[in-house]
Each structure stands twice: as structure tokens, then as C-alpha cells.
Amino acid sequence: MTKHIEFTINGEDRSADVPPHITLLRFIRESMGLTGTKEGCGNGECGACTVIMDGEPVRSCLVLAAEINGKEILTIEGLAKDGKLHPIQQAFIDAGAVQCGFCTPGFIMAVYAFLLRHPEPSKEQAAEALKGHLCRCTGYESIFNAVGMIVDNARKMEVA
Ligand code: FES
Numbered sequence: 001m002t003k004h005i006e007f008t009i010n011g012e013d014r015s016a017d018v019p020p021h022i023t024l025l026r027f028i029r030e031s032m033g034l035t036g037t038k039e040g041c042g043n044g045e046c047g048a049c050t051v052i053m054d055g056e057p058v059r060s061c062l063v064l065a066a067e068i069n070g071k072e073i074l075t076i077e078g079l080a081k082d083g084k085l086h087p088i089q090q091a092f093i094d095a096g097a098v099q100c101g102f103c104t105p106g107f108i109m110a111v112y113a114f115l116l117r118h119p120e121p122s123k124e125q126a127a128e129a130l131k132g133h134l135c136r137c138t139g140y141e142s143i144f145n146a147v148g149m150i151v152d153n154a155r156k157m158e159v160a
Pocket residue numbers: 038039040041042043044045046047048049050059060061062
């Protein structure tokens with residue numbers, strides 16, 4: 001048995017018939033071919049699989065694909081525009097905050113969602129928003145340096 005879903009992903013209207021038990025994470029990676037979203041723990045604890053659903057960050061390993069009917073999904077692939085990285089992506093590169101890179105899409109999507117809600121944040125608020133995101137390379141210092149650069153530039157940054 002499958003469920004018919006209609007949704008928008010990275011600005012594109014799409015539809016699909018999905019089995020009821022398939023997670024959004026698997027659907028994004030295997031059916032949509034968007035492998036930028038990573039599977040870390042697979043049970044909601046690491047944040048690697050974070051995507052944006054209707055403006056809110058969600059751990060896609062905990063959401064069923066069937067739940068995205070009528071929703072707007074944004075993945076890491078939807079951030080760059082006209083061949084130019086999103087300023088959040090650029091800040092991670094400039095700060096050397098990408099080691100193996102496995103956790104990076106989740107961190108970036110979480111920062112993106114945070115800035116949607118807090119256009120002029122403090123560094124403390126930004127750090128709070130990233131609680132629960134794990135980096136197995138333990139590159140937290142450079143990640144928080146990137147976040148500091150993003151916070152410093154937040155007023156100039158067009159997030160969405
Ligand atoms: S893979 Fe989803 S939270 Fe870790």
C-alpha cells in the first residue's frame with residue numbers, strides 16, 4: 001500500500017507514491033536523489049539529517065515521507081543560488097568548519113532555520129539553536145567560529 005503525496009522540494013513541485021513506513025530521510029536520498037542530507041544515528045540524536053519543513057528544522061530520520069503531503073521541504077541542495085553558495089555555506093568554508101563534512105549539511109540547515117526566526121541573533125542564541133547537533137570530527141571550535149561570522153553578518157545576510 002502506498003500514499004500519494006504532493007509537496008515542494010527546493011522550490012520544485014513534486015508528487016510521489018510512498019510506502020507508509022519510509023522515512024523522509026530515505027525518501028530524500030533514495031527517491032529524490034538528494035544525497036546531501038546525511039544519515040548519522042538514524043534515531044534523532046545527531047542532527048546530521050536536518051532539513052527544513054515549512055520553515056522549521058526537522059530531523060528527517062524521524063519524519064515519515066507520507067507526512068510531507070502539502071509541505072515545503074528545503075534541503076542543503078536548495079541553498080545555493082545561481083551557482084553561488086549560500087552565505088552560511090561560505091562562512092563554514094571560510095572558517096575551516098568542514099572536516100569530513102558529514103555533519104555539515106545538518107549544521108547549516110539548522111543555522112538557516114534559526115536565522116529565519118532570529119534575523120538579528122546573539123552568538124549565545126545561535127549556539128543554543130545548535131545544541132544536540134553532533135560532529136564526530138569534534139570540530140566544534142571552527143563550527144562555532146563559522147556561526148560567529150554568520151551572526152556578525154546576519155543583518156547583511158539574505159537568508160531565504
Ligand atoms: S540521522 Fe537523524 S538525527 Fe541522526
